[in-house]
Amino acid sequence: MANKLRLGIVGVGNIFKASHVLPLQAHPEVEIVAVCDINLERAEQIAAEYGIESAYADYRELLKRDDIDVIDICTSNYFHSEVAIAALKAGKHVFCEKPDAINPEEAQKMADAAQASGKVLMTMRNxxxxxxxxxxxxxxxxxxxxxxxxxxxxxxxxxxxxxxxxxxxxxxxxxxxxxxxxxxxxxxxxxxxxxxxxxxxxxxxxxxxxxxxxxxxxxxxxxxxxxxxxxxxxxxxxxxxxxxxxxxxxxxxxxxxxxxxxxxxxxxxxxxxxxxxxxxxxxxxxxxxxxxxxxxxxxxxxxxxxxxxEHLKHFIEVVQKRAEPINLPEHGVDxxxxxxxxxxxxxxxxxxxx
Missing domain, CATH: 3.30.360.10 (Dihydrodipicolinate Reductase; domain 2)
Known part of the structure; x- marks a missing residue:
């Protein structure tokens, strides 16, 4: 089995609880090590509920950690591009809930950041x-x-x-x-x-x-x-x-x-x-x-x-270099x-x- 990917979550609202946390925790190659939410109390509650070691209120503090490989973004739409670009620049692979961004300019910045970083950027297309x-x-x-x-x-x-x-x-x-x-x-x-x-x-x-x-x-x-x-x-x-x-x-x-x-x-x-x-x-x-x-x-x-x-599984396969991505950042720009x-x-x- 490939090395475990250490993962941080940004945004722990309903879509995270409904569709992200359980599949990721069940994946044998993933370990969720940190969660982040602008509501720190909520982040701490989620961390305690799911046995996650760290909780943050500021995603920038989470991105400073060298031991995190992947960021999963489940925030409101406005913050998708901001967090994704910062995470890619910090050397993290990024999975993002849809939509990619709130305008084409931000979507293009995300695609450019992914290309420059050499990391995988993928947006949910379930x-x-x-x-x-x-x-x-x-x-x-x-x-x-x-x-x-x-x-x-x-x-x-x-x-x-x-x-x-x-x-x-x-x-x-x-x-x-x-x-x-x-x-x-x-x-x-x-x-x-x-x-x-x-x-x-x-x-x-x-x-x-x-x-x-x-x-x-x-x-x-x-x-x-x-x-x-x-x-x-x-x-x-x-x-x-x-x-x-x-x-x-x-x-x-x-x-x-x-x-x-x-x-x-x-x-x-x-x-x-x-x-x-x-x-x-x-x-x-x-x-x-x-x-x-x-x-x-x-x-x-x-x-x-x-x-x-299934899409989260596919993303892990791509990060682990066992599969070619089914959706690309340029699809998101279009x-x-x-x-x-x-x-x-x-x-x-x-x-x-x-």
Whole structure:
């Protein structure tokens, strides 16, 4: 077995507790040795709960430790780039929760810092690691769908605003609302499945209609910390259209709240040989065989680990030099460019060239 990686966590809120700490503690090549949070009391509570030796309030103090190999960033969006760049400059490998950054300039600085340091920088793309996504990627790469030329993707909720009044709904800290929170997941998945074509233009519209609505029916509302009377200056719904250099296109829709029948996430792609619908983790493929239209439902593993767990495992494999990275910093730069330009299009009311 390779040497154990000593890991420090920055940010110990809900996403850390829900999706990071247990997979990392269970990994035989990882030892979490320190946690950091601007709320020192919370960091100390987490350290005691999970048997972690050190707790800090300032990530700069954590980065001074020569015995830490990896930093895992689970802070609010605004601090992703700041902490990542500092950690890379300190010689640490970095895993970061999504989104990569709150604007393209910061995402590019992260990519540049990773290249200069020679360390691994990877941002969470958990939806690439589900059984359905892995199967579909191979199916497309083997040519079974032909030319994948258009599609649509989204994640829509009926009432599922996270951390209302807190950092999620404060643009300065989050970079935006449902688009940057949810769009990064399924735009990334769709673009990856399509072969990572370069985006060249976008158009979009954003809406804020549920800032004063207190109803919630989604477990996702538990993320973040609600703040009574807090800020809500982001969108709760975004729609848009992306054009790519190779002529392909993608429709998008992301909402925290809207009057729909039920919550859903989906990626639909259309190819010259087949199309697909990946919805709520279930995959169907639509094609034709022997002169007849056919619907294919692959038999996939039902008990696979969550995508967050699988991506963290992949990151460790890359750091240990046993695997090539499935996602690269430049993918993150392109993603944040797409999101930022959709916001610009929504403000100007016209298509914007990247």
């Amino acid at each position: 939806n690439r690691f589900t059984p359905a996504s892995s199967y579909l990627k191979r199916y497309i790469d083997e040519g079974h769908m032909g030319e994948v030329y258009t599609g649509r993707c989204g994640w829509v909720r009926r009432r599922g605003i996270p951390g209302k009044g807190g950092w999620f709904t404060t643009k300065e800290l989050s970079g935006g609302g449902s688009l940057i929170d949810l769009g990064v997941h399924f735009i990334d998945l769709a673009v990856w499945l399509m072969g990572n074509p370069k985006p060249v233009a976008v158009s979009g519209a954003t809406y804020t209609k549920f800032a004063n609505n207190e109803i919630s029916n989604s477990v996702h509302s538990r993320f973040g910390e609600k703040k009574e009377g807090g800020t809500f200056d982001v969108e709760d719904l975004a729609i848009g259209f992306i054009r790519f250099e190779n002529g392909a296109s993608l429709q998008i829709e992301f909402s925290w709240a809207s009057n729909i029948q039920e919550d859903a996430n989906f990626v639909e792609l259309r190819g010259t040989k087949a199309g697909c619908n990946l919805r709520k983790g279930e995959l169907q493929i639509f094609s034709e065989t022997a002169g007849q239209l056919t619907n294919i439902t692959p038999i996939l593993k039902k008990d696979a680990p969550p995508g967050h767990t 993603m944040i460019k797409i999101l930022s330009t959709i916001y610009k299009s929504a403000e100007t009311g016209r298509e914007v060239v990247l």
